[in-house]
Amino acid sequence: MRVMVADDAALFREGLARVLADAGFDVVAKVGDAHALLERVRAEPPDVAVVDIRMPPTHTTEGLDAARTLHATHPGVGVLVLSAHVEAHYALQLIESGARGAGYLLKERVADVAELGDAVRRVAAGGLVLDPSVVARLVGRRRTRSPLDDLTDREREVLTLMAEGRSNQAICQRLFLSPKTVEAHVRGVFGKLGLHQGADDNRRVLAVLTHLRH
Known part of the structure; x- marks a missing residue:
């Protein structure tokens, strides 16, 4: 390369x-x-x-x-x-x-x-x-009220890795979870944040970042 x-x-x-x-x-x-x-x-x-x-x-x-x-x-x-x-x-x-x-x-x-x-x-x-430091700053930003408050600890971990641009497979490897479990957490994150799950990794990263910046 x-x-x-x-x-x-x-x-x-x-x-x-x-x-x-x-x-x-x-x-x-x-x-x-x-x-x-x-x-x-x-x-x-x-x-x-x-x-x-x-x-x-x-x-x-x-x-x-x-x-x-x-x-x-x-x-x-x-x-x-x-x-x-x-x-x-x-x-x-x-x-x-x-x-x-x-x-x-x-x-x-x-x-x-x-x-x-x-x-x-x-x-x-x-x-x-x-x-990861940028993602941590966005996720940890203080807000009066945020849908992030409704996420479980595991969903927050998955969200952080998604925002870094990690694929579902990479999240499985990082968190030692099965593909089905990760998929369920991803659906939970998108549901609680009111986002549509993108057709590819880039679209979902952009969706997550757009939400986190506001």
């Missing part, structure tokens, strides 16, 4: 490229800013671009803006945005701006090779990936 890396911090960029290479990915380009990334993608599109959210010249949302551009010009290229901080509003903007092949992870996840590799592969396959 072909991957491009964009980060203005040379040491982090090289370290990330090494981690990805050791995990079996073909790192075809390493660049220091969003403009260079877009130029390389235009010349030779990869399967996934892993992009720092803050890069030159303003160090604000260059990576996020590049992700949006790539979704418009190269919809087949997955984009995984890395951030040093939990910024739920940016994460939601990214996920909701492109319904396929988008992800937002904290940079600290890079140390977990298995987690990083899984995220890159899921994004390459057109899935949605959201950092």
